[in-house]
Amino acid sequence: MEHIGLNQLREMFLSFYQDKEHYRRGSFSLVPEKDKSLLLINSGMAPLKPYFAGLETPPAPRMTTCQKCIRTGDIDNVGHTSRHGTFFEMLGSFSFGEYFKKESIEWGWEFMTEKLGLPPEKLWVTIYEDDDEAFELWKDMIGIPPERIVRLGKEDNFWEIGTGPCGPCSEIYYDRGEAFGCDKPDCRPGCDCDRFVEFWNHVFTQFNKENDGSYTPLAKKNIDTGMGLERLACIMQDVDSIFAVDTIRYILDGVVEMAGIPYQAGQAPTDISLRIITDHIRSVVFMIADGILPSNEGRGYVQRRLLRRAARHGRLLGIEKGFLTKLAQRVIETSGEAYPELKNKQDYIKQILSIEETKFSDTIDQGNGLLNDAIRRMKAENKTVLSGEEAFRLYDTYGFPIELTDEILREEGFTADEARFRELMQIQRETARAARKTETDDGWAENQPLLDGQPETEFLGYSDLTSDSRIIQIFKAEGAVDRVGEGETATLLMDRTPFYAEGGGQTADRGRLTGPAGQADVLAVSKTHGVFSHKIKVGQGELRIGDNLIAEVDRSLRHSTARNHTATHLLHKALKEVLGEHVSQAGSAVGPDSLRFDFSHFEAVSKKDLKKIAGRVNEAIIAFLEVTVTETDIDSAKKAGAVAQFDEKYSDQVRVVAIGDYSRELCGGTHVQNSGQIGSFKILSESGVAAGVRRIEAITGQRVLEELNKREETVRQAAEIVKANPDQLLTRLSAMNDEIKTQRRELDEMRNQSLADDAAGLLRDAKTINGIPLITKVYDGLDANELRLAADKIRELATSGVLVLASRHPDKVNFLVAVTDDLLEKGYHAGKIVKQVAAAAGGGGGGKADLAQAGGKDPTKIDEAFTAASEAISSLA
Ligand SMILES: [Zn+2]
Ligand SMILES: [Zn+2]
Numbered sequence: 077m078e079h080i081g082l083n084q085l086r087e088m089f090l091s092f093y094q095d096k097e098h099y100r101r102g103s104f105s106l107v108p109e110k111d112k113s114l115l116l117i118n119s120g121m122a123p124l125k126p127y128f129a130g131l132e133t134p135p136a137p138r139m140t141t142c143q144k145c146i147r148t149g150d151i152d153n154v155g156h157t158s159r160h161g162t163f164f165e166m167l168g169s170f171s172f173g174e175y176f177k178k179e180s181i182e183w184g185w186e187f188m189t190e191k192l193g194l195p196p197e198k199l200w201v202t203i204y205e206d207d208d209e210a211f212e213l214w215k216d217m218i219g220i221p222p223e224r225i226v227r228l229g230k231e232d233n234f235w236e237i238g239t240g241p242c243g244p245c246s247e248i249y250y251d252r253g254e255a256f257g258c259d260k261p262d263c264r265p266g267c268d269c270d271r272f273v274e275f276w277n278h279v280f281t282q283f284n285k286e287n288d289g290s291y292t293p294l295a296k297k298n299i300d301t302g303m304g305l306e307r308l309a310c311i312m313q314d315v316d317s318i319f320a321v322d323t324i325r326y327i328l329d330g331v332v333e334m335a336g337i338p339y340q341a342g343q344a345p346t347d348i349s350l351r352i353i354t355d356h357i358r359s360v361v362f363m364i365a366d367g368i369l370p371s372n373e374g375r376g377y378v379q380r381r382l383l384r385r386a387a388r389h390g391r392l393l394g395i396e397k398g399f400l401t402k403l404a405q406r407v408i409e410t411s412g413e414a415y416p417e418l419k420n421k422q423d424y425i426k427q428i429l430s431i432e433e434t435k436f437s438d439t440i441d442q443g444n445g446l447l448n449d450a451i452r453r454m455k456a457e458n459k460t461v462l463s464g465e466e467a468f469r470l471y472d473t474y475g476f477p478i479e480l481t482d483e484i485l486r487e488e489g490f491t492a493d494e495a496r497f498r499e500l501m502q503i504q505r506e507t508a509r510a511a512r513k514t515e516t517d518d519g520w521a522e523n524q525p526l527l528d529g530q531p532e533t534e535f536l537g538y539s540d541l542t543s544d545s546r547i548i549q550i551f552k553a554e555g556a557v558d559r560v561g562e563g564e565t566a567t568l569l570m571d572r573t574p575f576y577a578e579g580g581g582q583t584a585d586r587g588r589l590t591g592p593a594g595q596a597d598v599l600a601v602s603k604t605h606g607v608f609s610h611k612i613k614v615g616q617g618e619l620r621i622g623d624n625l626i627a628e629v630d631r632s633l634r635h636s637t638a639r640n641h642t643a644t645h646l647l648h649k650a651l652k653e654v655l656g657e658h659v660s661q662a663g664s665a666v667g668p669d670s671l672r673f674d675f676s677h678f679e680a681v682s683k684k685d686l687k688k689i690a691g692r693v694n695e696a697i698i699a700f701l702e703v704t705v706t707e708t709d710i711d712s713a714k715k716a717g718a719v720a721q722f723d724e725k726y727s728d729q730v731r732v733v734a735i736g737d738y739s740r741e742l743c744g745g746t747h748v749q750n751s752g753q754i755g756s757f758k759i760l761s762e763s764g765v766a767a768g769v770r771r772i773e774a775i776t777g778q779r780v781l782e783e784l785n786k787r788e789e790t791v792r793q794a795a796e797i798v799k800a801n802p803d804q805l806l807t808r809l810s811a812m813n814d815e816i817k818t819q820r821r822e823l824d825e826m827r828n829q830s831l832a833d834d835a836a837g838l839l840r841d842a843k844t845i846n847g848i849p850l851i852t853k854v855y856d857g858l859d860a861n862e863l864r865l866a867a868d869k870i871r872e873l874a875t876s877g878v879l880v881l882a883s884r885h886p887d888k889v890n891f892l893v894a895v896t897d898d899l900l901e902k903g904y905h906a907g908k909i910v911k912q913v914a915a916a917a918g919g920g921g922g923g924k925a926d927l928a929q930a931g932g933k934d935p936t937k938i939d940e941a942f943t944a945a946s947e948a949i950s951s952l953a
């Protein structure tokens with residue numbers, strides 16, 4: 077069999093299916109775009125689920141991809157075995173209701189035997205026990221001997237998750253030979269030994285599982301095949317470790333080089349570290365390229381965990397810090413051809429890696445020291461469990477993910493009190509939340525616990541802005557009450573409401589409640605477990621439990637907010653188009669006045685790009701794109717293998733908000749019906765809020781007009797001041813600027829000249845004391861520099877003498893004393909003289925022998941100061 081490199085195998089597969097009229101598409105992002113129940117894309121099929129579920133039309137009925145995937149379920153095994161990795165690539169061929177079993181099997185066989193040259197006698201297949209159709213195809217059409225077609229049960233060869241589309245599958249195995257076998261007589265695919273390697277799964281989705289457990293045939297049957305590229309490479313390169321595959325070995329060799337430690341492909345601790353670093357750097361580089369930034373939650377946390385684990389194993393190998401950034405280059409080199417985003421973003425990838433690596437390397441040694449102390453102490457005290465407090469401190473202060481602490485402890489046979497750790501995490505989270513609440517809420521947060529057990533509120537606000545509602549609870553700061561009177565505030569629960577509660581970055585609606593006995597303003601609305609609480613202030617009369625009300629949302633505010641929210645979606649899309657796919661939403665705040673959007677991006681956005689982004693958004697606005705909202709059930713997404721992880725929680729129903737074909741996002745907010753209603757969009761500012769996170773603030777609709785009017789008015793007023801028409805303002809200003817420069821130059825020249833004239837006159841008028849010329853002069857309002865300039869002019873002309881200058885200000889006087897060089901030898905000292913001079917005017921100071929400045933408080937005492945100068949000179953004579 078021919079040795080084929082991994083990159084070449086990928087290309088062979090994709091072009092093979094392209095020849096079979098499959099639409100060849102690049103890998104989808106690791107970040108699921110439409111499926112919020114999934115943290116990271118973990119199979120070739122995952123990003124195609126909307127097509128299989130019939131929610132969206134695929135770009136073509138046949139497709140082929142090589143999908144980058146990350147799975148962290150087996151992360152603890154990574155490094156300890158030669159097969160586990162968090163990052164892998166999956167080759168796939170797909171049919172959306174077009175061809176079926178026959179073609180899938182036929183082409184699969186053709187690719188394996190004719191393209192790859194795998195010997196037919198080495199290939200075995202398994203099928204679902206009841207799938208006679210597949211059996212016939214393998215036996216009669218392909219000609220595989222029946223004894224090499226193994227029938228297996230539901231758990232092995234039937235794909236289904238809950239109810240919905242499902243079907244049998246057929247897996248293809250490669251026989252590595254008896255040498256790898258267990259010698260049992262029934263050794264065959266499905267056996268626990270290493271002889272048979274499963275490498276390609278063909279799923280035949282042909283049934284729909286109903287709620288009663290029965291199966292009905294699907295009208296449109298689908299094909300979904302998946303083959304691990306690394307595993308195929310192992311077969312084609314005749315190796316039994318993914319770390320021996322050409323491209324991965326190249327990365328591992330990089331680590332070996334930096335560590336100066338050979339790789340022995342075994343179980344030595346250094347081998348384990350080498351494999352961990354090799355695998356993790358692949359995941360991390362691909363994640364950064366897809367816009368994932370290290371953080372404390374969700375996929376950002378997964379990334380941080382991988383990165384810090386790799387950094388720690390680098391320490392164990394004695395590699396200097398900064399090595400992951402260098403190693404990233406090898407990943408980019410080996411995979412950059414197939415995944416151009418790695419090449420395009422290589423600087424960005426390295427910058428992010430470097431920031432995170434530096435951040436952790438600053439604390440890793442301290443953390444390690446702390447942990448080693450704890451381990452020593454535990455040994456001495458015969459304990460095996462690290463306290464939750466210590467694990468938490470390692471996390472909170474030294475940045476050790478709990479999984480990393482756990483791994484280090486396990487190496488010693490110890491564990492951490494994870495339950496206590498989680499408890500402390502929870503407390504910290506709640507404290508932070510409470511701190512946020514008390515900042516903004518006046519007692520209304522205290523009522524939140526009272527909401528437990530309350531019936532869910534019916535929310536009408538997606539379609540209605542008014543409703544007939546009934547009051548079912550009233551809370552005041554002291555607890556539940558049955559009425560609230562004029563001028564009072566309270567929290568109110570109603571059976572149904574048109575008010576949108578704050579959430580998803582969108583502010584709550586405001587509005588008015590009108591009851592039989594009074595009226596109140598709705599100031600804020602929040603939602604807890606489906607219960608809407610309305611913070612109200614009674615304007616007139618009173619509201620009572622059981623009152624039937626008319627609830628009205630303030631339409632103008634709602635529509636302004638909707639304009640800003642829909643514009644946020646357009647902005648998100650435009651940012652991705654202009655800056656790149658790495659842009660992902662980091663946060664948003666949408667209210668009636670403006671919108672704010674935070675996103676991941678490494679550097680400031682240029683003026684040119686900002687203009688382009690705003691241009692895209694405005695194009696989408698004037699294109700009058702219809703905004704459509706569809707509700708789907710998250711279960712249908714989840715049952716295809718999706719699992720929610722970490723703290724992310726999802727309700728059963730998800731809303732998909734689409735703006736024409738331009739943008740599509742999961743969102744629970746309120747939107748305009750057509751992008752045209754946004755009117756216009758203007759970016760006010762772009763700034764940085766954290767490492768790798770930028771913020772754009774913008775306005776829409778009427779606000780843009782107001783802003784432009786305001787600016788126009790400023791321009792008009794400015795023009796008026798300079799007596800020009802607004803459209804001549806720039807010419808006028810630059811002419812004025814030139815004029816000012818010329819005038820300033822002329823003025824400087826004049827002053828120079830007058831200082832020089834002055835100097836000559838002063839020298840002529842100088843008094844002589846004991847044969848030493850004393851030159852004095854009073855100026856009005858010169859600052860220290862100007863005074864100095866005047867002194868210089870005089871000194872240019874004076875060959876010998878003492879110079880005392882005063883500058884008079886309304887509430888003070890500045891003095892300057894200068895002494896010519898010939899007098900310095902005779903003991904005249906400007907610093908000493910200025911001290912006496914200033915003292916005469918109620919001040920003080922001093923300085924060097926040739927030049928000194930000082931201040932006095934009393935400008936009326938200048939004459940006295942000059943007299944003091946004369947005395948100082950005569951006393952020295
Ligand atoms: Zn066996
Ligand atoms: Zn939204």
